[in-house]
Amino acid sequence: MTTSSTPLNATLTAYDLWKCYGDSAVVQGINFVLEPGEIVGLLGPNGAGKTTTVGMLYGSVVPSRGFVQFGPWQMPVQGRQARTHMGIVTQEDNLDPDFTVFENLTHFAHHYRIWGQTARQRAGELLDLVNLQDKGKYQIDELSGGMKRRLVLARALLNHPRLVFLDEPTTGLDPDARQDFWRLVLHLKSEGCGVLLTTHYMDEAQRLCDRILLMQQGKVIDEGKPLDLIARVVGREVAEVEGIAPEKLQALADQFGVWTRPFGNATLVTLPLEQPDTLWQQIEALHPLRLARRQANLEDVFLRLTGTLLE
Amino acid sequence: MSVVKRVAATPWGVYSVWWRHFQVYRSTWLVNFLPPISEPIIYLVAFGYGLTPLIGDVLYLDQTVSYPQFIAPGMIAIGVLFQSFFEGAYSSFIRLNFQKTWQALLTAPLSFTDVFLGDWLWAATKGSIAGTLTGLVAVVAGLYALPHLLLSLPLIVLGSLLFGAFGLFVAGLVRKVDQVNVPIFLVIIPMFTLCGTYFPRDTLPRVLQGIAGVLPLAALTDLLRWPMGLPTWWPFSLLWLLVATVIMARLAALRIYPKLFS
Numbered sequence: 001m002t003t004s005s006t007p008l009n010a011t012l013t014a015y016d017l018w019k020c021y022g023d024s025a026v027v028q029g030i031n032f033v034l035e036p037g038e039i040v041g042l043l044g045p046n047g048a049g050k051t052t053t054v055g056m057l058y059g060s061v062v063p064s065r066g067f068v069q070f071g072p073w074q075m076p077v078q079g080r081q082a083r084t085h086m087g088i089v090t091q092e093d094n095l096d097p098d099f100t101v102f103e104n105l106t107h108f109a110h111h112y113r114i115w116g117q118t119a120r121q122r123a124g125e126l127l128d129l130v131n132l133q134d135k136g137k138y139q140i141d142e143l144s145g146g147m148k149r150r151l152v153l154a155r156a157l158l159n160h161p162r163l164v165f166l167d168e169p170t171t172g173l174d175p176d177a178r179q180d181f182w183r184l185v186l187h188l189k190s191e192g193c194g195v196l197l198t199t200h201y202m203d204e205a206q207r208l209c210d211r212i213l214l215m216q217q218g219k220v221i222d223e224g225k226p227l228d229l230i231a232r233v234v235g236r237e238v239a240e241v242e243g244i245a246p247e248k249l250q251a252l253a254d255q256f257g258v259w260t261r262p263f264g265n266a267t268l269v270t271l272p273l274e275q276p277d278t279l280w281q282q283i284e285a286l287h288p289l290r291l292a293r294r295q296a297n298l299e300d301v302f303l304r305l306t307g308t309l310l311e
Numbered sequence: 312m313s314v315v316k317r318v319a320a321t322p323w324g325v326y327s328v329w330w331r332h333f334q335v336y337r338s339t340w341l342v343n344f345l346p347p348i349s350e351p352i353i354y355l356v357a358f359g360y361g362l363t364p365l366i367g368d369v370l371y372l373d374q375t376v377s378y379p380q381f382i383a384p385g386m387i388a389i390g391v392l393f394q395s396f397f398e399g400a401y402s403s404f405i406r407l408n409f410q411k412t413w414q415a416l417l418t419a420p421l422s423f424t425d426v427f428l429g430d431w432l433w434a435a436t437k438g439s440i441a442g443t444l445t446g447l448v449a450v451v452a453g454l455y456a457l458p459h460l461l462l463s464l465p466l467i468v469l470g471s472l473l474f475g476a477f478g479l480f481v482a483g484l485v486r487k488v489d490q491v492n493v494p495i496f497l498v499i500i501p502m503f504t505l506c507g508t509y510f511p512r513d514t515l516p517r518v519l520q521g522i523a524g525v526l527p528l529a530a531l532t533d534l535l536r537w538p539m540g541l542p543t544w545w546p547f548s549l550l551w552l553l554v555a556t557v558i559m560a561r562l563a564a565l566r567i568y569p570k571l572f573s
Contacts, residue, residue: 021573060417062572080324080420088418094411098335107334111327111419156418 008071008085010036010162010194012057016066019052019218027052028218029066036162039185039195041205043298044215050198051091053215054167057196058088070163084112087156087164091171093148095140095155102127102136105155112159126154130184146177153184163194170204182208202298212298216306226298233304234259234296237271239280243289252282259304266290268300318568320424328416328429329436336437347394347441351386351448358382358509359454371511372540383454384535385508387463388470390445392528395438395471396499399478399563400491403430407482413571423571427564431475438471439464459538469552470531476559483566502528527555 012034019027027049034040042050055061057068059079068075073082096104105123109115114122127133130150135143143151149169156164166185170178178201185208188195199205205212206226213223222229230236235258241249246262249269253260256279258270271279271293280293336343359379369381406412416426446463449455481494505515505522506529512520523529530548533541542548 058418060414060572080321080422080425083418083420090414090418092411092414094415096331096412096415097410098338103334107331108415108419110330111324111416111421113323159420 008162010071010085011069012163012194012196013069014053014057014066015069017053017056017063017068018065019049019056019061020064025064026218027056027063030213030220032213032220032223034163034194034196036194037189037192038211039189039197039209041209041212042196042198042215043200043202043205043209043212043302045200048215049218050215051167052218054165054196054198058083058086058165084159085162087153087159087161089149089152089156089164089166089169091167093152095148095151097140099140100136101132101138101140101143101151104140104151105158108155109158114158122158126157129157129187130154131180144177146173146180149173149177149181150184153181157188161193163196164188166195166197168198168200170199170201178204202302206298214298214302214305221305222301229301230296230298234300235270236273236296237276238294238296238300239269239271239283240266240290240292240294241269241283241286241288242266242291244283244286248286249283252279261303261307263303268303270296270300318422318424320422320428324421324425325428325432328421328426329432331412331416332429332433333436344444347390347444348448350393351390351445354386354389355379355383355448355452355454369511371536372542374539376539379452380454380539381511381536382509383449383452384539385532386449387442387445387455387467387535388506388528388532389503389508390441391438391467391470391531392474392499392502394441395434395473395475396478396481398437399431399434399475400481400494401478401488403434403479404482404485404488404491406430407567407570408488413567417571423568424564427479427567431472431479431560431563434475434478435468435471438475439468442467442471456538463535463537466531466534469556470527473527473531473552473556473559476556476563479563480559480566483563483570498526502526507532527552 014030014032017027017030018025030053032040042053044050052061056063057075059076059082062076070082071085075082096107099107102123105126106119109119109122127136130153132147132150132154135147140148153169170181173181182204185195185197197208209226211223212226212229213220215221222233224232242265244267246267249260249267253269256272258272258279260267260269269279269283284291359382363378366378368375369378371381413426417423443464446455446460446467450457450460481491485491505519506512506526507523508528512523512529515523530551533548534545
């Protein structure tokens with residue numbers, strides 16, 4: 001699927017990307033590398049600067065400082081050449097309502113200099129891939145939200161891209177539709193395509209991403225592999241405690257040298273890696289109204305690092 | 312320099328964007344062909360044949376011509392004006408703000424200039440189709456000679472480029488689609504009625520004559536009436552159309568660019 005006639009070093013590198021609007025800096029010094037076949041996630045709440053960052057990566061936002069290198073091309077100056085090998089799924093569905101599902105693909109292929117039988121064949125392949133093979137003659141407004149997102153993805157794959165940007169691809173989709181979409185993202189990875197995913201769903205990031213950059217207020221506040229990040233920042237397990245004064249739990253946490261934090265009606269307490277049951281039993285002995293023990297996740301990481309929750 | 316490179320156009324890119332608009336047009340060509348054919352026929356019948364018994368002949372540049380003959384080039388100019396302006400203003404506004412077609416195109420290997428020129432040339436194409444079809448109606452009615460029409464094609468294209476660019480400028484200027492009505496009432500309708508399309512401008516009061524003469528549709532109408540003779544200042548009219556086209560296209564690009572790239 002990602003075969004290309006010329007070998008291309010499809011590594012994407014962002015060098016010190018800044019974006020300022022007037023006095024406010026919405027992206028502040030982002031650096032990272034995305035290798036082929038890797039899924040990198042930009043995870044952060046709404047307004048963290050994820051979409052602006054993605055815009056700078058494919059050339060629709062001009063950085064105030066810094067630049068992006070993709071293969072031999074530098075963005076945004078050589079954006080057009082770079083986009084020949086990129087696929088972009090924007091946050092909004094900008095499918096062409098003037099065309100049918102099939103025409104949305106064949107007509108868009110024209111911009112990549114793919115036309116005629118080649119375009120029709122490619123459109124057919126992609127409709128099969130995204131499971132819309134029966135919907136070719138449909139109008140865009142006859143598609144469900146999930147189908148539209150899959151069609152936008154298919155459109156982004158017309159040119160056999162080496163790198164795909166997915167900006168909040170599953171926002172507003174039901175669980176089934178999200179699963180369908182995830183399957184496609186993993187398929188891209190298996191084909192050696194690099195994927196940059198922005199999301200504010202921690203389960204999505206945890207499930208799909210090889211590496212995560214946690215963003216807040218335009219900055220990367222931490223990064224790493226999802227499980228490493230969780231283990232390093234939070235630990236392995238977390239207890240959710242309700243009905244016990246946070247001060248009491250804080251004292252207990254200090255004793256064990258672990259992190260605790262009130263959140264909503266409950267208080268989170270990290271269980272130590274060594275002998276987690278000892279602390280657990282002590283919490284149980286306090287007879288809380290509700291007590292739950294679960295795996296630590298990226299939400300906890302975010303809460304610990306920023307003091308806030310992902311929306 | 313880097314900005315110039317970033318926005319540089321390629322022939323394929325411009326063509327591909329134009330081609331996208333053409334595909335939309337082609338799928339509903341019958342509907343699209345109707346207004347540019349029916350409008351001039353209605354106008355020619357209503358004004359030409361309806362008003363001719365009242366008006367009789369018209370004195371234009373010391374020549375006597377029949378009223379339908381006089382208004383036929385005006386009809387061509389109006390066809391050019393309406394179709395190119397409305398495509399540039401309404402359709403581009405919709406593609407920019409509702410359908411997000413521009414944004415989608417910019418995810419392909421296309422530059423801003425590719426998309427801008429593609430839209431502009433498409434608006435000009437629609438104006439040219441309308442002008443030419445109107446001209447053909449005039450030819451069939453015996454009001455404009457076919458060789459004259461063929462020689463007028465460059466003028467039709469130039470006028471379409473100018474009013475298409477004006478439409479795009481409006482699309483870039485307004486925030487809501489209803490606001491397009493403002494330039495329609497302030498510029499398009501006055502041009503449509505006062506620029507020597509339905510009557511010679513010298514019947515107007517002097518001040519109004521001056522204003523109407525400066526509006527670009529006056530220059531286009533005067534030039535399209537070349538088979539009946541040209542005013543002495545005609546090279547300036549042509550120059551004015553060319554300059555106005557360049558200025559308007561530049562203004563349009565400057566208004567639309569910040570809507571897509573921040």
